[in-house]
Each structure stands twice: as structure tokens, then as C-alpha cells.
Amino acid sequence: MRHVPRQPDVEVNVSKTHPLVEAGTLLVGLSLLFLLGAIALLFAVDLAVALVSPSVEARVFSAWTPRDAKTVDAQDDPRLEAVRAITARLAEQWSDAPYDFKVGVLEMDAPNALAAPGGYIFVTTGLLDEVTSENELAFVLGHEIGHFRNRDHLRALGRGVLLQLTFAAISNGSSGLGLSVATLADCGFGRRQEQRADAFGLTLVYGAYGHVTEATRFFERIRDSDGEGGLLEKYAATHPLPQTRIDALDALAQEAGYARDREVTRLPWAGSED
Numbered sequence: 108m109r110h111v112p113r114q115p116d117v118e119v120n121v122s123k124t125h126p127l128v129e130a131g132t133l134l135v136g137l138s139l140l141f142l143l144g145a146i147a148l149l150f151a152v153d154l155a156v157a158l159v160s161p162s163v164e165a166r167v168f169s170a171w172t173p174r175d176a177k178t179v180d181a182q183d184d185p186r187l188e189a190v191r192a193i194t195a196r197l198a199e200q201w202s203d204a205p206y207d208f209k210v211g212v213l214e215m216d217a218p219n220a221l222a223a224p225g226g227y228i229f230v231t232t233g234l235l236d237e238v239t240s241e242n243e244l245a246f247v248l249g250h251e252i253g254h255f256r257n258r259d260h261l262r263a264l265g266r267g268v269l270l271q272l273t274f275a276a277i278s279n280g281s282s283g284l285g286l287s288v289a290t291l292a293d294c295g296f297g298r299r300q301e302q303r304a305d306a307f308g309l310t311l312v313y314g315a316y317g318h319v320t321e322a323t324r325f326f327e328r329i330r331d332s333d334g335e336g337g338l339l340e341k342y343a344a345t346h347p348l349p350q351t352r353i354d355a356l357d358a359l360a361q362e363a364g365y366a367r368d369r370e371v372t373r374l375p376w377a378g379s380e381d
Contacts, residue, residue, distance in 0.1 A: 159261070161205035161226075168225025176229070178211040186235050187212045189375035190248070193241060194228060197249050200314035206255055220247050222254040224261060237328065241372035242312070242321040249308030256307050259300045305352060309359055318369040319360050323353045 122129065172178065181187050191210045198208050206226035218234035221227075228251045238244040254260050296304070313319050326349035360367055 161255075164261070165206065165225050168223075168227070171225060172211065172227070173223065173229075176211065177214045178229075179214055179232070184212055184232065186376050190230060190235070190244070192375070193245055194248050194252075196315050197245060197252060197311045200311045201252065201256065204252075204255075208252070208255075220251050222251045222260040226255065228252070238325065238374065240321050240324065241374050242316060242319075243324040243371075244374070245315065246308055246312050246319070246322040247325055249311040250304050251308075252311060253304030253307035254296065254300070257300060257303055259296050259304065262300075301352070302355060305356055306359055309356060309363075309365070313363070313365045316369075316372065318366040319356075320367050320369045321371050322360070322367070323356050326350075326352050326356075 179187055187210070190212060194208055194210050198204055198206075208226045208228055211227060211229045212235065213229050213231045215231040216233045217231060218237045219231045220234060221229040223229060228248065230248070234247065235244070238247070309319055309322055312322055330349040330353070357367075359365075
């Protein structure tokens with residue numbers, strides 16, 4: 108057979124599709140892959156949270172605190188012991204609670220409360236400066252306990268916490284956990300998570316005090332401070348609208364028949380008016 112040389116087809120490696128169409132196809136494909144990856148991650152987080160028992164979580168985080176946490180001790184701020192006592196009173200209402208709750212008071216002006224891995228509840232000195240009754244503070248603490256009941260604190264931190272937890276489990280300790288107070292504060296919860304935590308917190312307050320008077324007081328304070336540019340607005344920025352929560356809590360209290368007009372309990376550190 109005789110070979111007849113000829114020029115190669117210079118168009119063989121050139122797509123007949125318009126470059127913009129190819130670029131669009133590539134962009135859509137990558138976006139779908141990213142979306143599928145994000146969905147898979149969400150399922151992975153939920154699965155991992157279900158597999159990590161509270162006892163394992165408590166063991167891993169037993170000696171852990173946020174790396175930048177500046178907490179007070181009982182000698183510096185006697186309110187710490189009072190907050191611990193109120194938390195314990197509320198936790199008693201959760202009969203099968205798997206956590207041994209630990210309370211820390213952070214030296215921060217911004218009023219806030221945080222649920223952290225290992226059963227830690229942190230409240231800020233700014234929050235303690237704002238509240239005016241034990242009942243008001245009790246609901247805030249009950250709400251944070253509600254996040255533990257639903258494991259929201261782990262889900263919110265998601266992949267970051269799981270990576271940290273995995274690292275700690277491998278190293279059989281809590282060293283290297285680099286979570287900060289800012290990280291915890293920025294991990295906002297979804298509306299449904301907040302609603303469930305509110306509902307559970309309300310049942311704890313009712314069980315502990317026999318009524319839910321001033322359970323919404325803190326949110327009313329935030330609502331009424333609108334326009335003042337104060338620290339309370341910073342709390343509102345990372346939480347659902349105060350009026351929405353007030354309305355939901357009022358509805359829950361009415362449905363459950365919880366009294367809301369009883370005498371409130373003074374803050375333990377408020378002293379006597381006599």
C-alpha cells in the first residue's frame with residue numbers, strides 16, 4: 108500500500124463549541140460540585156454529632172477553655188458562684204441530662220452567653236451587668252442549656268469543631284484546640300435551633316421557679332434599646348429578632364398555662380433594699 112503524506116487536520120483539537128459556552132458549562136459544573144460537597148458536609152456533621160456521645164465530648168473537652176477566654180474567679184467576682192448555683196438549679200429540671208455543666212464568667216462588656224463543647228456555659232460580665240432579676244438571668248441560662256439538649260453547640264461549630272475534636276481524640280487530650288471566644292460568639296444558630304432552645308429553656312425556668320415571669324425581660328430590654336447604639340445591639344445582631352422571640356415565648360407560656368405575673372427573685376448579688 109502506498110503511503111500518501113498529507114497535512115494533519117489542524118482543527119482536530121479545537122472545540123467547535125463557543126468558548127463562552129464552554130466557560131459557562133465549566134462554571135455551572137464547578138458550582139454543582141461545590142453545592143453537592145456542602146450538602147454532603149452538612150449530613151456528615153449531623154452524622155458525626157450523632158456518633159460523638161456527650162460523655163466522649165465531655166472527656167475530650169474536660170480541660171479545655173477557649174484559648175483567648177479571660178474568665179473571672181470567685182474571688183474576683185462573687186457573681187460567678189451565684190450563676191453556677193442558678194445553672195445547677197435549672198439543670199436539675201433536666202432529669203436525664205448527660206452533661207455536668209460548668210460555668211465561666213468572661214470579662215467582656217458585650218452582653219452574651221455561649222454554649223461550648225464539654226458542657227461549658229459562658230456568660231459575660233456585660234450580661235450580668237444588664238440583668239435585673241434572677242428570673243431574667245435564669246431564662247438566658249436555660250436557653251443555653253437548651254442548646255446542649257439539641258447538640259446545637261456542636262452542629263453550629265460544624266466542621267471546625269469536628270476537626271478539632273478528631274485531633275484531640277487522636278492525641279487523647281484537649282491540647283491544640285484552637286477555638287476562641289470570638290469563634291463561639293460568631294457561630295450563630297438557626298431560627299429553628301433558637302426556637303427549640305427557647306422552648307426548652309422556658310420549661311426549665313418553670314420547673315425551677317414555678318412561673319416564667321420575666322422570662323422575656325432580656326429580649327424586651329434589647330428591643331427597647333433600639334436606636335441607642337449600645338452593647339445590646341451587638342447581641343441582637345447574632346440572634347433572632349427580640350420581638351419574634353418574645354411573641355413565641357408568650358405563646359408557649361400561654362399554651363402551657365405558665366404563670367407570668369408572679370413575684371420575681373432578686374439577683375443574689377443585688378443586696379437588700381432594707
